[in-house]
Amino acid sequence: MLMRTTRHTRPAPVMHSMIRLLTLRGLRLLALATTLCLPTSVWSADLVPPTHEFTLDNGLRVLVRQDHRAPVAVVMVWYKVGSIDEPPGMTGISHMLEHMLFKDTKHLSPGDYSSLVARFGGQSNAFTAYEYTGYYQQYEATRLPLALELEAERMAHLRIDDDEFFRELQVVLEERRQRTDDNPNALAWEKFTGILSPGQGYAHPIIGWRQEIQQYQPEMAEHWYERWYMPGNATLVVAGDVDVDEVRALTERFFGAIPARDVPARPEPRQADIAGERRLNLVMPVQVPTLYMGWNLPSLLTAEDTHEFYALSMLSGILDGGRSARFQRNLVRGPRLAAGVSANYRGLARGDGAFIVSGTPTPGTSLDQLEAAVEAEIRAIVETPPDVAELDRVRAQVLSSHVFGQDSLFGQAMELGYLSVLGIDWRLRAGMAEALAAVTPEDVSAVARRYLTRERRAVAFVEPHVAPDTAQETADE
Amino acid sequence: MSDRRFFIALCAVLALIALAFVINWPATSSQAQTDAAHFPTSLAEVRAAEPGRRELSIQQWQTDAGSRVLFVHTDQLPMLDVRLVFNAGSARDDDLAGLASLTNALLDQGADGLDVDDIAREFEDMGARFGTSSHRDMGLVSLTTLSDDEFRTPALALATRILRSPDFPEDALGRIRTQMLQSLLMQQQVPGPQVARAYNNALFGAHPYGIHAGGSPESLPRITPEAVAAFYQRYYTAGNAVIALVGAVKEDEARQIAEQLSDALPAGERAPALPQAAIPGEKTQTHVDFASSQTHIHIGTQLVRRDHEDYVALYVGNHIFGGGGFNAILMDEVRQKRGLVYGVSSSLSPMAAAAPFTIALQTANSNADEALGLTLDLLADFVADGPTAEQVELAVDYLTGSFAMSTASNSAIVGQLGSMGFYDLPLDYMDRFQRDIAAVTPAQIRDALRRHLDPQRVVIASIGPRQPEARLPEDEDGARGDQ
Numbered sequence: 001m002l003m004r005t006t007r008h009t010r011p012a013p014v015m016h017s018m019i020r021l022l023t024l025r026g027l028r029l030l031a032l033a034t035t036l037c038l039p040t041s042v043w044s045a046d047l048v049p050p051t052h053e054f055t056l057d058n059g060l061r062v063l064v065r066q067d068h069r070a071p072v073a074v075v076m077v078w079y080k081v082g083s084i085d086e087p088p089g090m091t092g093i094s095h096m097l098e099h100m101l102f103k104d105t106k107h108l109s110p111g112d113y114s115s116l117v118a119r120f121g122g123q124s125n126a127f128t129a130y131e132y133t134g135y136y137q138q139y140e141a142t143r144l145p146l147a148l149e150l151e152a153e154r155m156a157h158l159r160i161d162d163d164e165f166f167r168e169l170q171v172v173l174e175e176r177r178q179r180t181d182d183n184p185n186a187l188a189w190e191k192f193t194g195i196l197s198p199g200q201g202y203a204h205p206i207i208g209w210r211q212e213i214q215q216y217q218p219e220m221a222e223h224w225y226e227r228w229y230m231p232g233n234a235t236l237v238v239a240g241d242v243d244v245d246e247v248r249a250l251t252e253r254f255f256g257a258i259p260a261r262d263v264p265a266r267p268e269p270r271q272a273d274i275a276g277e278r279r280l281n282l283v284m285p286v287q288v289p290t291l292y293m294g295w296n297l298p299s300l301l302t303a304e305d306t307h308e309f310y311a312l313s314m315l316s317g318i319l320d321g322g323r324s325a326r327f328q329r330n331l332v333r334g335p336r337l338a339a340g341v342s343a344n345y346r347g348l349a350r351g352d353g354a355f356i357v358s359g360t361p362t363p364g365t366s367l368d369q370l371e372a373a374v375e376a377e378i379r380a381i382v383e384t385p386p387d388v389a390e391l392d393r394v395r396a397q398v399l400s401s402h403v404f405g406q407d408s409l410f411g412q413a414m415e416l417g418y419l420s421v422l423g424i425d426w427r428l429r430a431g432m433a434e435a436l437a438a439v440t441p442e443d444v445s446a447v448a449r450r451y452l453t454r455e456r457r458a459v460a461f462v463e464p465h466v467a468p469d470t471a472q473e474t475a476d477e
Numbered sequence: 478m479s480d481r482r483f484f485i486a487l488c489a490v491l492a493l494i495a496l497a498f499v500i501n502w503p504a505t506s507s508q509a510q511t512d513a514a515h516f517p518t519s520l521a522e523v524r525a526a527e528p529g530r531r532e533l534s535i536q537q538w539q540t541d542a543g544s545r546v547l548f549v550h551t552d553q554l555p556m557l558d559v560r561l562v563f564n565a566g567s568a569r570d571d572d573l574a575g576l577a578s579l580t581n582a583l584l585d586q587g588a589d590g591l592d593v594d595d596i597a598r599e600f601e602d603m604g605a606r607f608g609t610s611s612h613r614d615m616g617l618v619s620l621t622t623l624s625d626d627e628f629r630t631p632a633l634a635l636a637t638r639i640l641r642s643p644d645f646p647e648d649a650l651g652r653i654r655t656q657m658l659q660s661l662l663m664q665q666q667v668p669g670p671q672v673a674r675a676y677n678n679a680l681f682g683a684h685p686y687g688i689h690a691g692g693s694p695e696s697l698p699r700i701t702p703e704a705v706a707a708f709y710q711r712y713y714t715a716g717n718a719v720i721a722l723v724g725a726v727k728e729d730e731a732r733q734i735a736e737q738l739s740d741a742l743p744a745g746e747r748a749p750a751l752p753q754a755a756i757p758g759e760k761t762q763t764h765v766d767f768a769s770s771q772t773h774i775h776i777g778t779q780l781v782r783r784d785h786e787d788y789v790a791l792y793v794g795n796h797i798f799g800g801g802g803f804n805a806i807l808m809d810e811v812r813q814k815r816g817l818v819y820g821v822s823s824s825l826s827p828m829a830a831a832a833p834f835t836i837a838l839q840t841a842n843s844n845a846d847e848a849l850g851l852t853l854d855l856l857a858d859f860v861a862d863g864p865t866a867e868q869v870e871l872a873v874d875y876l877t878g879s880f881a882m883s884t885a886s887n888s889a890i891v892g893q894l895g896s897m898g899f900y901d902l903p904l905d906y907m908d909r910f911q912r913d914i915a916a917v918t919p920a921q922i923r924d925a926l927r928r929h930l931d932p933q934r935v936v937i938a939s940i941g942p943r944q945p946e947a948r949l950p951e952d953e954d955g956a957r958g959d960q
Contacts (some may be wrong), residue, residue, distance in 0.1 A: 057655070071881050122878065138882060142526035178820065181772075182770055182771055288659055323585075323593075
C-alpha cells in the first residue's frame with residue numbers, strides 16, 4: 001500500500017535496464033494506427049491524451065500531458081547534462097550534484113524539501129543518467145503549485161554548504177560500494193562499457209570512479225550547477241489531471257522570473273571511426289560466468305537513414321522481443337546453452353547507438369560456446385531474412401504495449417522528458433508505427449549484415465576465480 | 478551563529494504556525510528572513526485546495542466453483558488486467574523448498590498439448606502479456622490484454638486452457654530447475670540476498686515462512702513432475718483462488734470471464750491457515766562471512782497483522798521510524814546527519830500468518846559497529862518515548878495525502894484488489910484504513926510499540942568481513958570527519 005522512495009537509484013546495471021526500458025519504450029510505445037492485422041479501431045489517435053508544448057521567454061521548454069483518469073499529477077524537470085558531459089577528474093559530478101539538490105537552497109535547509117513534499121502526500125526522487133539529470137515529484141493533483149515552486153527554487157537558488165557536501169560525499173561512496181563495488185557483475189559491466197565506447201563520455205560510470213569521488217570539492221558541484229542548470233537547458237514535464245492553461249500560468253508565475261542565461265555548447269558525442277574489435281577477459285569473484293557483447297552502430301539521431309533505426313529495432317525484437325523470440329527459443333530452450341540471454345538495441349541516444357547482448361551460460365557450456373551460438377543466431381538472420389510472421393509478432397507487441405504503457409502516468413512523463421532532452425519531437429510516436437510497418441525481412445538482414453560485424457564489437461568474458469563445479473571445468477577450453 | 482540562526486528560524490516558524498505548518502526554516506539574512514516567511518508562496522492555496530478523489534466502485538462476488546472475485550470497471554484505456562491470486566506460496570513447500578516457485582513458473586511451459594513455443598507465440602501474436610510469479614504467501618497468474626473482444630476472447634481462451642490442463646513437461650522442469658540453481662549461485666556473489674536469507678532463517682526458524690522460495694541445491698533436484706502436478710491440484714484450486722479484474726469490460730462480461738477461469742481450475746477448498754509465526758524469545762545475532770566492502774545488517778522482530786487493533790498505530794509508527802524515506806528517523810540520523818549509509822529503512826510486512834518488522838542498512842565495514850549501535854539505540858529510544866506530535870502529523874499527512882496515487886492506474890488497482898481478496902479485507906478497507914490513520918495519536922503509537930516491540934529481543938543478521946558489535950557513536954552533534 002505504501003510506496004517508499006529510494007532516491008538516486010541509478011547504478012550501472014540499473015542504467016543498463018533503464019536504457020533497455022527506454023529503448024523498448026521507443027520501440028514499443030511510440031506507435032499508433034497502422035495497417036497491420038490489428039484493427040485500427042483500437043488505435044484511434046484519441047488514445048494519446050492531449051499534449052501541449054510551449055517555451056517561456058527565458059528558454060524553459062514545457063510539455064504538458066492532460067490525462068484525467070485519476071486526480072494525480074507528475075512533475076519532472078530534466079536537465080540536459082549527464083555523465084557523458086563530465087571531463088576526467090570530475091566523473092560522477094552530475095550525480096553528486098543531483099544529491100545536493102535535496103540539501104540547501106536559498107529558502108530550504110536539508111530535510112525541508114522532503115518534509116514539504118511529504119506534508120502534502122507527495123513522492124519525489126531523482127535520476128542521473130548518461131545524457132540527462134532528472135527530478136520528479138508526484139502528488140494528488142491540487143498540489144501542483146507547490147511542486148512547481150519547489151522545482152523553480154532548485155533551478156535558481158541552490159546553495160552548497162561545505163559540511164553538507166562532504167557528508168553527502170560519504171553517502172555517495174556508500175552508494176557506489178553498494179551498487180557497484182560489492183557486485184561483481186556491476187563491476188564487470190562498468191569495465192565492459194569502458195571498452196564499448198572508447199574515448200567517449202559513455203565509457204565512464206554514471207556514478208563516477210571511486211578515486212575521483214573521493215577528491216570532489218564543493219566548487220566542482222557549484223561550477224557544474226552554474227554551467228548547466230538554467231531554464232534554457234531544461235525541460236519541464238507536467239502530466240496528469242491538469243489543464244494546460246493552468247500549467248502555463250503557474251509556470252510563468254514560478255519559473256518566469258528566473259533569468260535567461262546562455263546555454264553552453266554541448267558537443268555531440270560521435271565515434272570518429274569504427275573502433276576495431278575489443279576483447280576483455282575478466283576473472284572476478286563470481287559463481288556464474290557472464291558474456292557481454294556490444295556493437296557500435298547508429299542511433300536514431302546519428303543514422304544517415306532513419307529507416308535503419310527501425311530495422312535495428314525490429315532485429316532486436318526478433319532476437320529477444322518476447323518468450324517466443326529466437327534467443328529464448330534457440331538458446332535458452334532447444335539446446336539450452338544459456339540460462340538467460342538478452343538483446344537490446346540502444347537506439348535512442350544522444351550519441352551513436354549500441355546493440356548489446358548479455359547472457360549467462362548453463363553449467364557445462366563455456367563462454368566460447370555461448371558466444372559462438374549468439375554469432376550463429378546473427379548469421380542466420382544475415383543469411384536468411386526472418387519470416388514476416390516474426391516481424392508481425394514484434395509489431396503486434398509494439399502496438400499493444402503502446403496501450404498498456406499509457407496505464408502509467410509516470411511512464412508517459414518519462415517518455416516525454418527523455419525524447420525532449422534528446423531533441424526528438426514527442427510526436428515521434430505518430431510516425432513510428434508506419435515506419436515499423438515499412439521494415440521488410442530483407443531490411444532486417446541488411447542491418448545485421450552491415451552492423452553486427454567483428455570490427456564494430458566489444459566482447460567481455462567474466463569468469464570465476466575457480467570453476468564452480470567440475471562440469472564447468474571439463475567444458476571450458 | 479547558532480543562536481542567531483535559531484532565532485531567525487524561530488521567527489520563521491512562528492510566522493508559519495499561523496498557517497498551521499511547522500518546519501525549521503533556515504535564513505541567513507534579514508532579506509532571507511522575509512523570503513523564508515513567504516516561501517513557499519503556494520502554501521496557502523495548496524492547503525486550501527480540496528483534494529480530488531477517484532471513486533472506485535468495487536464489485537465483489539463468488540463464482541459457482543467458489544473463487545472470490547473483485548472487479549473494477551475502468552474505460553479510459555482499451556485494456557483488461559486479470560490477476561489470479563492463489564494461496565500457494567512457498568509457505569506451502571513443505572519439505573521440497575522451491576516447489577511452489579517451480580510449479581508457478583511451469584504453468585506456461587506446456588498445456589493441453591501446446592508446447593512452450595506455441596503458447597508464447599500465440600500470446601505474443603495477440604499482443605497479450607501472460608505472466609506468473611511466486612511469493613511466500615501467494616502464487617500469481619496474470620494476463621494483460623487489449624479489451625477489444627477480438628483480442629480478449631482468444632487471450633482468455635488460451636489462459637483458460639493453460640489453467641485447465643497444464644502439462645508440466647519434464648524437460649521444462651529440468652531447464653527451469655537449472656535456472657533456479659544458477660540463480661542460487663548468483664545470489665552468492667552479492668551480499669544482499671545472503672543477508673536477507675540469514676535474517677529470514679533466524680526470524681522464522683522452522684516456520685513455513687523460513688523456507689527459501691528459490692529452493693536449495695538439495696531440494697531442487699528432488700522435485701519431480703508428479704510433485705509439481707500434485708501441488709497444482711492441491712493449491713491452484715477454484716476455492717483457493719481470488720480473481721481480480723480491472724479494465725474496459727462490463728460487469729456481465731467480467732462475471733463471464735471469472736466463471737470461465739474459475740471453472741477451469743481444479744475443484745478444491747481454501748488452503749488451511751498457516752500456523753502463526755512466533756515472536757523471537759531472545760536477542761540473537763548471526764553473521765555470514767563475506768569479502769564485501771560494506772557490511773549489511775538486518776534487525777527485526779514480529780509485530781501484528783492487519784486485523785489486530787494495534788496494527789494502524791504500528792503501521793504509522795514504522796513509517797515515522799524507518800518507512801518514510803527521507804523524513805524517517807533512521808534516514809535522518811544515520812544518513813543525513815552522519816553520512817554512514819546510502820540506504821537505511823524499516824518495513825512492516827503484514828502477511829497471512831506473520832508481520833515481520835525489519836530494519837535494513839548497509840554501511841562501510843569500518844562504520845558497521847557505529848551504525849549498528851546507533852540504530853539499536855534509536856530503536857530503543859523510539860519504543861521508550863514514542864513519536865512526537867509533529868512526527869505523527871507529518872506521517873498522517875503523507876499517508877492520507879498520498880492515497881490518490883495508490884489507485885491511479887489499472888495495474889495499481891488490480892494489485893489492491895488481489896490483496897483485499899487474499900487477506901479477506903472488507904470492500905471499504907481502503908477508506909477505513911485512511912480514517913484510522915488520520916485518527917491515530919502519538920500515545921497510541923508509543924503504547925502499541927511498548928506492547929509489541931521489545932528492543933532487547935530482536936533478531937540481528939549481518940554479512941561482511943567481520944561480525945559487527947554494537948557501539949554508540951561518540952559525537953552527538955552528528956559531525957563526522959573523513960574516514
